[in-house]
Amino acid sequence: MTSDPLHRPRAPSAALEAALYVDDLAAAEHFYGTILGLETVARVAERHIFYRVGNTILLIFDPTVTIIGSDNPQLPVPGHGAHGPGHFCFAADAAEITAWHDWLIAARIPIEADFHWPNGARSIYFRDPAGNSLEIAEPRLWE
Template sequence: MQPSGILETALYVTDVEAAAQFYGGLLGLEVILRAGDESVFFRCGSGVLILFNANKLKDRPKGGLPIPSHGATGPGHVCFSATRDEIASWKSHLEVHGVAIESEFDWPNGAHSLYFRDPSGNSIEFAEPKLWNLQ
């Protein structure tokens, strides 16, 4: 047996409002659920990107839904799929909005990647699907 795909990905942020503006406003992801300053859920293709307030997870009261505790420390990483032309457009869009490009390069297999940071310091990447032979 093998999973058929990734349904959701979570990043942990220090400011849910700033993150919501970054991912929803700047990156254009559709908000599908918001829980105050604790979390925000975005549709991304056939999956969901969840942003959790890292500090609120620690203070979560016991009870409620039977979800095991989870979280991470330090910067996380997520990579969005994009064509080479889309990556060039994203680079221009990000620069116009004052987002510093951390790195941009071609992998040995010819795939192109662009890296930058969200307001909480998470590493965000746009890469061509051929990076993982997914074309």
């Protein structure tokens, strides 16, 4: 196969999944399932929890386990993982962001930043128990 740019397929049209890494799956499950209210899609004890976020799946992995690739020939997923805080941004409109701000404060989740971008879109930033940076922003941020 050549890498001729004239034959490159069109750019991907959507993100299907994104991953964050945590060292405590129980704390992550409480945070993402109870505090944020995300729907659990799959869970494998001591390995991962997957959540539905609209049309995207948020993968929460324990990197000490996922660094080792699969030994199942039917699912030959290579080893992967990261250490240190990552980032994930949820989309919400202005009224939803205000509601999330108030909910997170009531749940004793500190808001690290709450501001409007130069185009007027609002973002709030906070952290999950593993230290990952989470953001809730108006989608017009990228318009």
